[in-house]
Amino acid sequence: MKTFNEISQIIFTELEKLNWNKEPNGLYEPIGYVLSMGGKRIRPVLTLMACNLFTEDIEAAISPALGIEVFHNFTLLHDDIMDRAEVRRGKPTVHKKWNDNTAILSGDVMQIAAYQLIAKTPTKNLKLVLDLFSQTAAEICEGQQYDVDFENRDIVSADEYLEMIRLKTAVLLGCALKTGALIGGAGEDDAQNLYNFGINIGLAFQLKDDLLDVYGDEATFGKKIGGDILNNKKTYLLIHALKQAGESDKIELQNWININDQNRSEEKILGVTSLFNKLGVKQICEDKMESFYRKAIANLENVKILDNNKQELRNLAEKLMYRKD
Numbered sequence: 001m002k003t004f005n006e007i008s009q010i011i012f013t014e015l016e017k018l019n020w021n022k023e024p025n026g027l028y029e030p031i032g033y034v035l036s037m038g039g040k041r042i043r044p045v046l047t048l049m050a051c052n053l054f055t056e057d058i059e060a061a062i063s064p065a066l067g068i069e070v071f072h073n074f075t076l077l078h079d080d081i082m083d084r085a086e087v088r089r090g091k092p093t094v095h096k097k098w099n100d101n102t103a104i105l106s107g108d109v110m111q112i113a114a115y116q117l118i119a120k121t122p123t124k125n126l127k128l129v130l131d132l133f134s135q136t137a138a139e140i141c142e143g144q145q146y147d148v149d150f151e152n153r154d155i156v157s158a159d160e161y162l163e164m165i166r167l168k169t170a171v172l173l174g175c176a177l178k179t180g181a182l183i184g185g186a187g188e189d190d191a192q193n194l195y196n197f198g199i200n201i202g203l204a205f206q207l208k209d210d211l212l213d214v215y216g217d218e219a220t221f222g223k224k225i226g227g228d229i230l231n232n233k234k235t236y237l238l239i240h241a242l243k244q245a246g247e248s249d250k251i252e253l254q255n256w257i258n259i260n261d262q263n264r265s266e267e268k269i270l271g272v273t274s275l276f277n278k279l280g281v282k283q284i285c286e287d288k289m290e291s292f293y294r295k296a297i298a299n300l301e302n303v304k305i306l307d308n309n310k311q312e313l314r315n316l317a318e319k320l321m322y323r324k325d
Contacts, residue, residue: 002058004312007048011041014062015069030094030106031113034073037089042320043176044069049313050180050194053305060122061183064129067117068176071133074110075140077103082148083231087224111137125182132182136175143167156234158243162203169209170202193302197313200296205320207289210235212324214273215282220325226269232257236288237281238272244279293321 002010020032044065051061079085080093081103087093095103121129146164150156178195186194213228214237228235245253256271276282296317300310 001056001309001312002048002052004045004049004316007045007052007058008041010048010058010062011044011065011069014066015041015044018066018070026098026102027106027109030077030098030102031110033097034077034088034094034106034110035070037091039073039089041069042316043072043172046173046176046198046316047180049316050177050186051184052180053194053303053309053313054181054184054186054190058180058184061180063117063120064179064183065176067114067120067133068172068179070110070117071114071137072172074107074114075144077107077110079144082144083227085227121179121183128182129179132175132178136171139167139171143169143171150234151232153234155242156239158236158239161234161236161239165206166199166203169206170199173202173205174198187304190303190305193299197296197299197303197317200292200299201317201320204289204292204296207236207285207292208321208323210237211282211285211289214276217324226265226273229269229272230265236285237276240281240284241272241276241279244281244284245275249275249279289321293317 015035018035020028020035022028047065047068048058048061051058076088077094080088081095081100085093086096091097093103094106115133118130118133119126143164143166146160147168150161150164174195175198177198178191181191181194210228213225213235216225218225227233228238232238241253242250253272253275256268256275259268297314300313300317303310
C-alpha cells in the first residue's frame with residue numbers, strides 16, 4: 001500500500017508531464033496557468049488511493065485520475081467567470097488575467113482533454129467509468145444551475161442547499177473513488193461504499209468551505225474572506241441564520257443582504273459575521289459536518305478489505321475535516 005504522500009507525488013509528477021505548450025498559445029497557456037496554481041489534488045489522489053486498496057498496480061488508474069483533475073479545474077475556471085471571482089488559490093483568476101472569452105474557450109478545451117484522459121481507462125472498465133464520469137459531469141452542471149437559481153430566490157431550505165452541494169462538489173469525489181476502485185478490481189458493493197464515502201466527505205468538505213469563507217485565514221485560505229457574504233450566497237450559514245433569526249435580527253440581516261456598495265464591503269462582512277456569531281450558526285454548520293464525517297467513516301468501514309489498508313483514507317478524511325485552507 002502506498003501512502004498519501006507517495007500517491008500525491010505521483011499525481012504531481014504526472015500532471016507536470018501534460019503538455020500545454022501548444023499553439024494557439026492564447027488557448028493553451030491559460031490551461032497550463034490554472035493547473036500550475038497548485039491545489040490539494042484531492043480528487044486524483046483519491047482515485048489512485050481507491051485503486052490501491054485492491055491492487056498494487058495503480059498505473060492503469062493514472063490517466064483517468066488526471067482526467068478527473070483536469071475536469072475539476074475546468075469547472076473552477078468557468079465557476080470563477082460566473083461568480084466574477086478575481087482570486088483563486090492566491091492568484092488572479094483566468095478571466096481576470098486574460099478575459100472572459102479566453103476563460104470560456106480554454107475551459108472548453110479542458111473538458112475535452114479530461115474526456116481524452118478518461119478514455120485511456122482499460123477496455124474492460126471503460127464503459128462503466130465513462131458512464132459514471134458522464135453522469136457526474138451532468139450532475140455538476142445541475143448543481144451549478146441550482147446554485148445560480150438560488151441567487152434569485154429569497155428562501156432556500158437547508159435540504160435544497162445540501163442537494164445542491166452534493167451535485168456541485170460531492171459527486172466528483174465519489175466519482176474519483178469509484179473510478180479508482182473499479183479499475184483496481186473492486187466488487188460492486190465495495191465500489192459503491194467508496195462512492196458513498198466520497199459523497200459524505202464531499203458534503204463535509206463543502207460545509208467546511210462555507211465556514212472557511214467566513215472564519216478562515218485569508219493567507220492560508222487562498223482567496224478573500226467574506227466572498228460568499230458579499231455575493232449573498234445562500235450558504236448553510238446564511239440559510240440557518242435566516243431560519244434562527246428573530247424579527248429584528250432578520251430585518252438587520254436582510255438590510256446587510258441588500259447592500260451592494262463596494263465601499264461598504266468590509267462593513268457588510270463584519271455585520272453579517274457578527275449576526276452569524278450571535279445566532280450560533282457556526283456550531284450548527286460544524287455539527288452537520290461532523291454528521292457527514294461519521295457517515296463517511298461508516299461507509300469506509302463497510303469496504304471489505306483489511307482494516308489497516310483503509311487507514312490512509314481515514315487519515316485523509318480527518319485532514320479534510322479539520323483543514324484550514
